[in-house]
Amino acid sequence: MHKDSIVGPEAKLPVLASITELLIGNQVFDLLSDPFFCIGWDTLYKNCSWGTVFQTREFVANWYKHYSTDYLPVIVKQTEGNSLTGLLTLAKDTQGNIVGAGSNQAEYQVWLTTESEKSSFINDAFHKLRNALPKAEITLKYVPGNAPVQQVISDDYWKRFCFSKKVEQPLLVIDKEQITRELKKKNRREKINRLKRFGNLKFEQITDRQEFINILDELAIQSDFRKGAMYNKTVFMDDPYRKPFLLSLFDSALLHTTLLKLDEKIIASNIGAASKGWVHLQGINTHSPIYAKYSPGILHFLMLGQLLAENGYSVFDLTPGRNAYKDSLATTYTNAFELTIGNKHSSANKSLNYKIAECLKYALSKLGVKHNTVRDLKQTGTIFRSKLKALRKADINFLAKSGLYSLRWGAKPSFYFYRVKGRATLPRIKLNKDNLGDLLKYDQTGSTFTRWEFLMQAMKRFEAGQHVYTWCKDGQLLACAWQSEHKNTCLQRYEVPEFPDKADVLHDFYIKPAATHINHFVEGIIHEVITEFGSCYVISSSHNRKLCKILEAI
Secondary structure (H helix, E strand, C coil), X not given: CCHHHCCCCCCCCCCCCEEEEEEECHHHHHHHCCHHXXXXXXXXXXXXXXXXXXXXXXHHHHHHHHCCCCCEEEEEEEEECCEEEEEEEEEECCCXXXXXXXXXHCCCCCCEXXXXXXXXXXXXXXXXXXXXXXXXXXXXXXXXXXXXXXXXXXXXXXXXXXXXXXEEEEEXXXXXXXXXXXXXXXXXXXXXXXXXXXXXXXXXXXXXXXXXXXXXXXXXXXXHHXXXXXXXXXXXXXXXXXHHHHHHHHHCCCEEEEEXXXXXXXXXXXXXXXXXXXXXXXXXXXXXXXXXXXXXXXHHHHHHHHHHHHCCCXXXXXXXXXXXXXXXXXXXXXXXXXXXXCCHHHHHHHHHHHHHHHHHHHHHHHXXXXXXXXXXXXXXXXXXXXXXXXXXXXXXXXXXXXXXXXXXXXXXXXXXXXXXXXXXXXXXXXCEECCHHHHCCXXXXXXXXXXXXXHHHHHHHHHCCCEEEEEEECCEEEEEEEEECCCCXXXXXXXXXXXXXXXXXXXXXXXXXXXXXXXXXXXXXHHHHHHHHCEEEXXXXXXXXXXXXXXXXX
């Protein structure tokens, strides 16, 4: 037979049909054990220009494994013959809705396709999902702007069910010379020099597994304290799977981890998911509020930028979200999208609410009302609702005796002065100083003073240069008191023009109403302060008779 009769110009290769499948629960875990599928996923991710680290097989598989009790794995995949040509990784939450795999730990949620299938796959995938789970709302937050998201947003069919919102995505494009210039600016140099006066300032990258384990608890506490004070969210305290999940990502080489240390104290950190030359601000980023006036967080980010340049990274993604520090670091902006597929009614409601919110923002900006003011009003409203809820549940007599014993309405300050006389009595209880973990153990039960208020106030006090002594037992904060230098501006509200002896001052005591042996706590902190400074003043509210009696007895 002639060769041309087999492969002539008119011969055609067989056309392979695309097959789109939906897999749920154990079907997904079975699929993840298939080596051919895993190879196909890795190849698809590598070749998909808009895929992020949050769509890697390692990230998604580890998240499915650690969060299987809270989320049901859902995957839509498309194949042509033996080739994987499309993949959308999702999960069903406890409310029955569909979210991107990784949920709030995956900053970007998007599908992967080959170039030839980028027009058709997501349409088929959404149809599969709606047919199998007709009542479920599908949310992807955020979809990268370079993904073919417009095919969904502008599609005549999906328009009826789709709500989308464009958000700004700030980026720090890595330019070592530009970042070095930022670090050399006068105000940056001054802050670095001031920190160096306290001890050895060191920036370092963590690549050893045991070192990562050693720092994880401290970084979780710093993160929860900051986010608890700012947003009323303590994700590590509330989520027992988060630390093991992060460790699994570290083991999979998906995390870029750096610290800024003062001697052996961590004063700033960043654990970011990394892939394809990008490091994302998603994981953990912290700074110590005790050193806030020296901007350790910003200094750390700039030092990180220098390291990323040396390591060949191209972008530090600051991720969507309005924050002043992101704007100060960003060198350019791109866009991402929030995308929700629901029913016609929910889509119309979301669209209407969004338009109303945007109109209000515009009107308020014209009136000179800043974004921070609106945020503070929302925060106040949330706290007020929490107080009302506490009032309905609590006993009034108990409430009257509880809370923070600072100067309340109608109270007068009582002053007490102490200095070392003879041999000081050693503390009979264990006290901690500037321990963020202790403050996170504040329990609102029986009080109208919310944990959000408590942490917010604590962060402001640290930023104002104050220090705190704490006493914890059985996982609860029993008492705390704040220490300030005599010249601290926060003491002006006590209307004392000058403290004799220029002694340090203890003030704003919190004592849990059910706590016993409070005298041991008070004696202990007075001992600590006068041992260090030679003398101290204590300010108490005249309403707090129990504390006043203890102070008088001492």
